[in-house]
Amino acid sequence: MNIGNPQRNFLTADYILFPNEYTKRHMLEDYMMDNIAQSKTIMGGYPRNDVFFNTKRRKTLRKELKLENYKVWAYMPTFRQNARVGTSAKSDAYMLYNLFELDKRMNDNEVMFVNLHPVSRSNVDFDEFIHIKEFPSEIETYDFLNITDCLVTDYSSVFFDYACTGKKIILFTYDKEDYLKDRGMYLSLDDIVYPKVGDFNALLKELRCGKNYDDRDFIKDFIPFESAFSSQKLCDQVILNEDCSLPVDNIHGNGKKNILLYAGNLAPNGVTASLRNLLCVADTDKYNFYISFHQNAAKNYGENLFTFPSDVSYLATVGGFNLTIFDRIIKVLFRFKIIKVGLYMKINGKRVKQNFERDFGFAKFDTFIQFSGYVPDQILKFTQTDKNNVIYVHSDMVQEIKQRGNQRADVLKYAYKRYKHVAAVSEDIVESTLRLGASKENVCVIKNIIAKDTVLAKSKLAPQLDEFTESSVEHEEAMKFITDKSTKKFITVGRFSPEKGHKRLVCAFEEFSKKSTGCKAYYYGRQFIS
Incomplete structure (x- = not known):
């Protein structure tokens, strides 16, 4: 997953110099440049x-x-x-x-x-x-x-x-x-x-x-352009526009539209699962899909890239903002909520745009989707494109702000007015999304995809509790309960946080247990390790 630097180098280049067709083919494929790079390729000897x-x-x-x-x-x-x-x-x-x-x-x-x-x-x-x-x-x-x-x-x-x-x-x-x-x-x-x-x-x-x-065939295949004049020919052709017989070509795509989806830090959570399920049914006949993430933020979860469909590409980003001392002071004040987003963007908006252009400005994308819907820097960054842009809303953000404090109302209000589309994952959260600055014209409902085939396939597997599962009882007792076919079981899956409503479920079970004998409640939780 640590390919952000070479990817950015290729995207920002006017020319990419290759010594042979074999290297050209593999480098463009492995760094996933075929459909998004606007660079030209040039074949020649290495200076x-x-x-x-x-x-x-x-x-x-x-x-x-x-x-x-x-x-x-x-x-x-x-x-x-x-x-x-x-x-x-x-x-x-x-x-x-x-x-x-x-x-x-x-x-x-x-x-x-x-x-x-x-x-x-x-x-x-x-x-x-x-x-x-x-x-x-x-x-x-x-x-x-x-x-x-x-x-x-x-x-x-x-x-x-x-x-x-x-x-x-x-x-x-x-x-x-x-x-x-x-x-x-x-x-x-x-x-x-x-x-x-x-x-x-x-x-x-x-x-x-x-x-x-005899290495003549090897030389013919891999270094056919090398000579004492490689540097001279390259400079004459790309700087002086002289014809030095070095093959130059555009990077040819497949003609499909390119969609970039910012995936957050790729943690094994509901947002990542939702993106995975969406991409499993996405129309790859019409679109090329690229998952984007920041290398440092996602470094502990790189393995999750293997869980996405194989025909989905990805684009890693590296580094942070390039800021003056004054810009940094403003960013710190914004981070600690001393100044609001309006003033922050008035002062540092140029830097936010530069950050976006540094990461994506040289790539051919038709739509930018802020799929995670979290992290102020990333939310604001994707407001800077003049292309189609979308931000997802995965939860009732009003309740998230009230109960968890993991979002900023000022940032969401600023962003929801500037994204062309605000995608709520259910009708239930449209009202709260509108309260945070979205309009009826730009809000749409895009329900999460249920990976039916995956669920059915897993239902046929033997139940198990892996090393990351926490249980309110010993695993042996828990497995005995799970595999007991004589009892009915109700299963809920959700992050263990207030807005998910687990308290209501516990209260409902308490009422149910008063009328039914032999009821037991167990808690199973997934422990995420950062």
């Missing part, structure tokens, strides 16, 4: 690879570094974990073991330069090696890579770039099973032409023999 064709620079640098009489190898392994978690003890141990064993067996005219992720680098003391050194920090990575005679990597895309040199590439995949356990690949390792080795002895043997494979 960073120009240096690989600079033989003069290669000779000069080798001479400056006194490496003219050496076999120079580069090792650029993929980072195994992530920057927040760090490396695992296992991956560190494997890497150090292989480096030490290689170092012991290398000849004096052989040198291996290693480029590690900063987190991994902190675990390696290069002073302990004789023939293994760190990439020099004062030289740009690809500039230095150009002087090497062979690249050793594993699952990194760097070998696509290095293939421009025509020099040997070796894939050192000693931990293939562990690495692939929770990761996927676009290409199978078996389909890649470069030799794969699993231990340092095999690696050293490959390093010391010449290029023993």
